[in-house]
Amino acid sequence: MVFFQPLWRRIAVTVFCFVWALYEWATGSSFWGIIALGMTGYCLWALFYNFEPISPDEHSDGE
Secondary structure (H helix, E strand, C coil), X not given: CCCCCCHHHHHHHHHHHXXXXXXXXXXXXXXXXXXXXXXXXXXXXXXXXXXXCCCCCCCCCCC
């Protein structure tokens, strides 16, 4: 995905999901905490472990 090519965006989305999970656990909503923690795990897998960067010659801006 072109949107997630910058590293800071991948980190920001992952940290957001983790903080959301912490918030849900702190407020007593363990169901939503588990859901957000699962989203964090998916972010780690998809955006870091399994991520394939697009080289500049493969990326086109629709031109």
